[in-house]
Amino acid sequence: MTLLDWHHRRTDRVANYEFAASMRWAFRQACIGAGVCLAVDSPIAGTSFRTPEVTNVELGTPLRMTVRMLEGTVPAALARAGHLIAPHLGGVALRVADRGFGWAVVTVLTSDPLAGSLELPPSPRAGVLLGRDEGGENLEVDPVELPHLIVQGQTRSGKSTWLYALIVQLLRHLNVVVAGVDPSGITLRPFTGTAHARWQASGLADPHALEAVLVALVADMDARLAAMPLDRDILPISAEHPLVVTILDEYPALLRALDAADPKQGKRVRALVARLLAESHKVGHRMVIAAQRAEASIVGAAERAQCGGRLSFRVDSADSVKLLHSDAELLAGGHTSARPGIALCSWPGRPLTRIRGPYLGGYGAYAAAVTAATRGAA
Ligand SMILES: Nc1ncnc2c1ncn2[C@@H]1O[C@H](COP(=O)(O)OP(=O)(O)OP(=O)(O)O)[C@@H](O)[C@H]1O
Ligand SMILES: [Mg+2]
Incomplete structure (x- = not known):
């Protein structure tokens, strides 16, 4: 491997890491905007929000994320807000598969899954x-x-x-x-x-x-x-x-x-x-x-x-x-x-x-x- 190859791979990895991090961040912000979150008030820190947590981002087409739901919420809540969250992740809809025990796999769809006949x-x-x-x-x-x-x-x-x-x-x-x-x-x-x-x-x-x-x-x-x-x-x-x-x-x-x-x-x-x-x-x-x-x-x-x-x-x-x-x-x-x-x-x-x-x-x-x-x- 030449130094250039090594450098390219490394920058790819960094770019991927940064892209995944930006997706997590966008997901979190969109969840707050769509109301799939829990507001926590504290006298010193003010109001902060807890959202479903992205534990893994699988880059590719389509983009997939593994998500742990908040305690007391179900993946269906995420599915209902899908069309509000998806545009912030570069898609038009979310496909939310309930994996049980509070876990979901979220796929970001870039075209309406109901298009076509x-x-x-x-x-x-x-x-x-x-x-x-x-x-x-x-x-x-x-x-x-x-x-x-x-x-x-x-x-x-x-x-x-x-x-x-x-x-x-x-x-x-x-x-x-x-x-x-x-x-x-x-x-x-x-x-x-x-x-x-x-x-x-x-x-x-x-x-x-x-x-x-x-x-x-x-x-x-x-x-x-x-x-x-x-x-x-x-x-x-x-x-x-x-x-x-x-x-x-x-x-x-x-x-x-x-x-x-x-x-x-x-x-x-x-x-x-x-x-x-x-x-x-x-x-x-x-x-x-x-x-x-x-x-x-x-x-x-x-x-x-x-x-x-x-x-x-x-x-x-x-x-x-x-x-x-x-x-x-x-x-x-x-x-x-x-x-x-x-x-x-x-x-x-x-x-x-x-x-x-x-x-x-x-x-x-x-x-x-x-x-x-x-x-x-x-
Ligand atoms: N499931 C479908 N897949 C593809 N095209 C559809 C579908 N449903 C309706 N369309 C298209 O939309 C057109 C209008 O649908 P339809 O005649 O069923 O409407 P409607 O609600 O019964 O209207 P109206 O109240 O005027 O009777 C159809 O001629 C067809 O081209
Ligand atoms: Mg009719």
């Missing part, structure tokens, strides 16, 4: 894929495990696309009936002439047909409640009692139309939906409510509380985000400019996550998939 796998799968999170993990559930769902988002934010993917995946399972009320008439149109259609109403021209569908669903629920075996508190899904997934697309438009035609009918429909939300889950019914904005006048607090799964695609303001995700403090602001197909997702047993919904293709692909899946049932 998530193709819906063509083959039948065990579960229903609802989206992929920033850590690259799929949110996938058995259809029977689905909670009631509420989905909000501005026009062109990706609600329908997400519903199409959900519906097509449900149809891959035996013993699933897709019911619903669809003011635009577009979402459920591919079901025309199938066995599902008797549980559906499309368009706003005939308000009585819309109400009749909900009355029939409630009657089915009551019959199932009556048929419940004495030794069970949940009715198992079977050919006789299929899983009934009711899609209420553009729910506010539906209520507005009913209220305008006959306020009493609007009231009756609200009551039917409230009963379905409150009582139908254990007998194999699932509700999926879609709206541009989940306003309190449309979906009351009681109804919202029944919906364990809540998704917000792009909405107009942080306040709209909070209608469905009261814990979205840090993520709410950035979400008003989310790209189509990206949603904030609250799900039973999971922390609030940003996900990308699956993409099946356009409306044509959806219509073709419904036709293919329901041909046997026609």
